[in-house]
Amino acid sequence: MNPYFAYQTLFDEKLNDFxxxxxxxPASLYQPMRYIFSLGGKRIRPLLVYIANDLxxxxxxxxxxxxLAVEIFHNxxxxxxxxxxxxxxxxxxxxxxxxWNNNVAILSGDAxxxxxxxxxxxxxxxxxxxxxSIFNKTAAEVCEGQQLDMDFEKRKTISIDExxxxxxxxxxxxxxxxxKMGAVIANANEKDADALYHFGKNIGIAFQIQDDLLxxxxxxxxxxxxxxxxxxxxxxxxxxxxxxxxxSPSDKAEMKKWIxxxxxxxxxxxxxFKNIYEKLKIKEKAEMEMKRYFENAKNDLLMVNADSIKKxxxxxxxxxxxxxxx
Amino acid sequence: MNPYFAYQTLFDEKLNDFxxxxxxxPASLYQPMRYIFSLGGKRIRPLLVYIANDLxxxxxxxxxxxxLAVEIFHNxxxxxxxxxxxxxxxxxxxxxxxxWNNNVAILSGDAxxxxxxxxxxxxxxxxxxxxxSIFNKTAAEVCEGQQLDMDFEKRKTISIDExxxxxxxxxxxxxxxxxKMGAVIANANEKDADALYHFGKNIGIAFQIQDDLLxxxxxxxxxxxxxxxxxxxxxxxxxxxxxxxxxSPSDKAEMKKWIxxxxxxxxxxxxxFKNIYEKLKIKEKAEMEMKRYFENAKNDLLMVNADSIKKxxxxxxxxxxxxxxx
Numbered sequence: 001m002n003p004y005f006a007y008q009t010l011f012d013e014k015l016n017d018f019x020x021x022x023x024x025x026p027a028s029l030y031q032p033m034r035y036i037f038s039l040g041g042k043r044i045r046p047l048l049v050y051i052a053n054d055l056x057x058x059x060x061x062x063x064x065x066x067x068l069a070v071e072i073f074h075n076x077x078x079x080x081x082x083x084x085x086x087x088x089x090x091x092x093x094x095x096x097x098x099x100w101n102n103n104v105a106i107l108s109g110d111a112x113x114x115x116x117x118x119x120x121x122x123x124x125x126x127x128x129x130x131x132x133s134i135f136n137k138t139a140a141e142v143c144e145g146q147q148l149d150m151d152f153e154k155r156k157t158i159s160i161d162e163x164x165x166x167x168x169x170x171x172x173x174x175x176x177x178x179x180k181m182g183a184v185i186a187n188a189n190e191k192d193a194d195a196l197y198h199f200g201k202n203i204g205i206a207f208q209i210q211d212d213l214l215x216x217x218x219x220x221x222x223x224x225x226x227x228x229x230x231x232x233x234x235x236x237x238x239x240x241x242x243x244x245x246x247x248s249p250s251d252k253a254e255m256k257k258w259i260x261x262x263x264x265x266x267x268x269x270x271x272x273f274k275n276i277y278e279k280l281k282i283k284e285k286a287e288m289e290m291k292r293y294f295e296n297a298k299n300d301l302l303m304v305n306a307d308s309i310k311k312x313x314x315x316x317x318x319x320x321x322x323x324x325x326x
Numbered sequence: 327m328n329p330y331f332a333y334q335t336l337f338d339e340k341l342n343d344f345x346x347x348x349x350x351x352p353a354s355l356y357q358p359m360r361y362i363f364s365l366g367g368k369r370i371r372p373l374l375v376y377i378a379n380d381l382x383x384x385x386x387x388x389x390x391x392x393x394l395a396v397e398i399f400h401n402x403x404x405x406x407x408x409x410x411x412x413x414x415x416x417x418x419x420x421x422x423x424x425x426w427n428n429n430v431a432i433l434s435g436d437a438x439x440x441x442x443x444x445x446x447x448x449x450x451x452x453x454x455x456x457x458x459s460i461f462n463k464t465a466a467e468v469c470e471g472q473q474l475d476m477d478f479e480k481r482k483t484i485s486i487d488e489x490x491x492x493x494x495x496x497x498x499x500x501x502x503x504x505x506k507m508g509a510v511i512a513n514a515n516e517k518d519a520d521a522l523y524h525f526g527k528n529i530g531i532a533f534q535i536q537d538d539l540l541x542x543x544x545x546x547x548x549x550x551x552x553x554x555x556x557x558x559x560x561x562x563x564x565x566x567x568x569x570x571x572x573x574s575p576s577d578k579a580e581m582k583k584w585i586x587x588x589x590x591x592x593x594x595x596x597x598x599f600k601n602i603y604e605k606l607k608i609k610e611k612a613e614m615e616m617k618r619y620f621e622n623a624k625n626d627l628l629m630v631n632a633d634s635i636k637k638x639x640x641x642x643x644x645x646x647x648x649x650x651x652x
Contacts, residue, residue: 029473080436084429103410103476106432110406111469113436117443118462121455128454129447136444143437147355150429 003313007050007060011043014064015071022115032096032108033115036075039091044321045070048178049185051314052196055306058186062124066131066185069119070178072112073135077142079109084150113139123185130184138177145170158236160245164205172204188306195303202297203318206290210322212237213286216274228270234259238289239282243273246280294322329639333376333386337369340390341397348441358422358434359441362401365417370647371396374504375511377640378522381632384512388450392457392511395445396504398438399461403468405435410476449511456510464503471496484562486571490531498530521629528623529644532616536648538563539612542600554596560585564615565608569599572606620648 002008019037022030046067053063081087082095083105089095097105120132148166152158176197183193215230216239230237244252255276258269277283297318301311328334345363348356372393379389407413408421409431415421423431446458474492478484502523509519541556542565556563570578581602584595603609623644627637 026470026473026477028477029470080432083432102428106406106410107469107473107476110436110439111466113439114462114465114469117458118466121459121462125451125455128458129451132443132454133447136440136447139440140437140444143433143440144352144355147352147433150433151352151354 003317004047004051007047008043010060010064011046011050011067011071014068015043015046018068018072018115028100028104029108029111032079032100032104033112035099036079036090036096036108036112039093041075041091043071045074045174045178048175048200049182051317052179052182052188053186054182055196055304055310055314056183056186056188056192058182062185063182065119065122066135066178066181069116069135070174070181072116072119073139073142074174076109076112076116077146079105079112081146083109084146127185131181134177134181134184138173141169141173142171145173152236157244158241160238160241163236163238163241167208168201168205171208172201175204175207176200192304192306195300199297199300199304202293202300203322206293206297206322209238209286209290209293210324212239213283213290216270216277217283228266228273231270231273232266238286239277240273242285243277243280243282246282246285247276251276251279290322294319329643330373330377333373334369336386336390337372337376337393337397340394341369341372344394344398344441354426354430355434355437358405358426358430359438361425362405362416362422362434362438365419367397367401367417369397371400371500371504374501374526375508377643378505378508378514379512380508381522381630381636381640382509382512382514382518384508388511389508391445391448392461392504392507395442395461396500396507398442398445399465399468400500402435402438402442403472405431405438407472409435410472453511457507460503460507460510464499467495467499468497471499478562483570484567486564486567489562489564489567493534494527494531497534498527501530501533502526518630518632521626525623525626525630528619528626529648532619532623532648535564535612535616535619536650538565539609539616542596542603543609554592554599557596557599558592564612565603566599568611569603569606569608572608572611573602577602577605616648620645 015037019034022033024030049067049070050060050063053060078090079096082090083097083102087095088098095105096108120128120135123131145166145168148162149170152162152166177200179200180193180197183196188196212230215237216228218227229235230240234240240255244255247255254272258264258272261269298315301315304311341363345360348359350356375389375393375396376386379386404416405422408416409423409428413421414424421431422434446454446461449457471492471494474488475496478488478492503526505526506519506523509522514522538556541563542554544553555561556566560566566581570581573581580598584590584598587595624641627641630637
C-alpha cells in the first residue's frame with residue numbers, strides 16, 4: 001500500500017478544484033487544458049512536495065499551491081513534448097495535437113504554464129522568491145533537456161555522460177525541485193533542502209534508466225505500450241548507448257544495419273537488439289547503474305536532518321516506485 | 327522627439343544585459359531566444375512600465391525587472407503566434423519557425439516565457455504577489471485572445487463587439503497591465519493603478535484599429551509590409567467587419583465573391599475592397615472609432631491623481647503613437 005495515499009487523495013481533490021476553476025471560455029482553449037489531466041498519471045511530483053513539507057513538519061495546506069504548480073508544469077511539458085515528438089498517444093489516449101491540432105496544443109500548453117505560475121500567488125510572501133527561483137531554474141532546465149534530447153536525435157553518437165546529463169535536465173531536476181520546494185515551504189534550512197534536491201535528482205535518473213529498461217524488458221500488458229518501441233524508432237536510450245559502447249565490431253555492425261534499415265520487421269528488429277543486449281548483459285549493467293544512483297540518493301537522504309521514520313518511509317516508497325512495472 | 331528617449335536608452339541597455347545572460351548552452355535553444363529581439367520593435371510596453379512608475383515618483387531601477395518581463399513576454403507571444411499563423415516574416419525578417427523549425431520555435435518560446443517570470447525574482451518582496459497576479463491574469467488573457475482570433479477565422483460572421491473583445495484580450499490588456507504594474511511598483515493606490523490600466527487598454531484598442539487601417543491605407547515603404555495583406559488573406563479586421571455590416575446587398579455580394587475566390591489578382595482584390603471601403607466611408611468610421619477609444623483613454627487619465635505635466639506628456643506621446651505610419 002502507498003503510505004502516502006492520504007496525500008494522494010488530498011491532491012486529487014485539489015487538482016479537481018483547479019480543473020473546475022479552468023472550466024471556462026473560450027472552451028477551445030480550456031478544454032484541452034483539462035483533457036491532459038483526464039489522461040491520468042501517478043502524480044508523483046506533487047506527492048514529493050507534500051512528503052518533503054511533512055519531513056520538516058510543515059503545514060499540509062501550505063504545500064498545496066506548489067504541489068499543483070509542479071503537476072501543472074509537468075503536464076504543460078507533456079503537451080508540448082508530444083507535439084515535438086509527433087506522439088499520437090499519451091497513456092494510451094489521443095494526444096492533444098492529434099485530437100485537436102498543433103495550434104491548440106501550443107496555445108493550451110502556454111496557458112497551462114501560466115496557470116502553474118498562478119499557483120504562486122497563493123504562496124506565503126516570505127517564501128515566494130525562493131520558491132519562484134527554484135521553479136524558474138528548473139523550468140528552464142527542463143526546456144534545455146528537451147532541446148538536448150532533440151539535438152541528440154540528429155547526432156550519430158552520444159556518450160553515457162551526455163545521456164545522463166540530458167535526462168537529468170529533462171526529467172530528474174523536476175523531482176529534485178519538487179522535494180526542495182516542499183522543504184522550503186516547511187522552513188527547512190538550505191543544507192537540508194539541497195540534500196533533498198540531490199536525493200530527488202538521483203532517484204529521477206534511476207527512474208529514467210528504469211523507463212528505458214521497461215521499454216525492452218517490461219511486459220506489454222503491464223507497461224501499457226508496445227514492447228521495444230524505443231528500439232523500433234532508434235531512440236538513443238541508456239541501453240542502446242551502452243550496448244554500442246560495449247559491443248564487438250560485428251554486433252556493432254549488426255545494430256547499425258538495423259538502425260539504418262528503412263523497411264524491416266519490427267518483431268525481428270526488437271528480437272535482434274534483445275539478443276545483443278542479453279549477450280552484453282545490458283540489463284544487468286543498467287540495473288547496476290540504477291542501483292548506483294539509488295545508493296547516491298540514499299547517501300543524500302542520510303545528510304537530511306529529519307525524523308528517521310519519515311526518511312525510511314520515503315526511501316522504501318522510492319524503492320517501491322523503482323520496482324514498478326509500468 | 328520622443329520625450330521618453332532616456333528611458334528607451336536605459337531599457338536598451340537592460341535588455342542587452344538580459345540578452346548576454348541568455349548567451350549560453352544549448353545554443354540551439356538560446357540562440358533563437360536572442361534572435362527574436364534582434365528583429366527590433368518599438369519597445370512600447372517596457373516604456374509604459376517606466377512612465378507609470380515615474381507618474382507616481384517611483385525609483386526607476388525598481389521598474390526594470392517588470393519592464394523586461396513585459397517585453398520578454400511580448401516577444402514570447404510573437405514567436406508562438408507566428409508558428410500558429412504560419413507567418414514567414416516578422417518585421418521583414420525570417421520568423422524563428424522558418425529559420426529553424428516549429429519545434430525550435432515552440433521550445434525557445436517556452437523557455438523565453440520562463441525567463442519573463444525569472445524577472446520577478448528581482449522584484450521587491452512586498453510587491454511581488456500583486457505584480458505576479460496582474461501579469462498572470464494578463465498572460466492568460468493574451469492566450470484567450472489568440473485562441474479567439476483563431477476561432478474567428480473559422481466563423482462566417484463576427485460582430486464589431488466580438489472583434490473588440492478579441493483585440494482587447496490579444497493586445498490591449500498587455501498595454502494596460504504594463505502601466506498598472508509600473509504604478510504598483512511606485513506604490514500608487516488601487517484606484518489610480520486601475521484608471522491607468524483602463525487608459526492603456528483603451529489606447530491599445532485604438533492602436534489595433536489603427537493597425538487595421540494602416541494595412542489598407544498605409545504607405546508601403548513606411549509600413550514595411552505589403553499594403554492590403556489583410557484583405558488578400560481575408561483577415562476579419564475592424565474594417566472588413568464594419569464594411570460587411572454597412573454594405574448594400576450588392577457590395578456585400580462582391581466582397582463575398584472575392585473572399586471565396588481561390589485564384590485572383592491580389593492587386594485587383596485590394597482595389598475592389600478599397601473602392602467599397604471608400605464608398606462606405608470605412609476609413610472615416612474607423613478613425614472615429616479610434617477617436618472614441620482615445621477619448622475614453624483621456625477620461626481614464628483624468629481620474630489618475632498624478633502630476634498634470636507628466637500626464638499631459640503621456641497623453642501627447644500616445645497621440646503621437648496613434649499618428650504613426652508604421
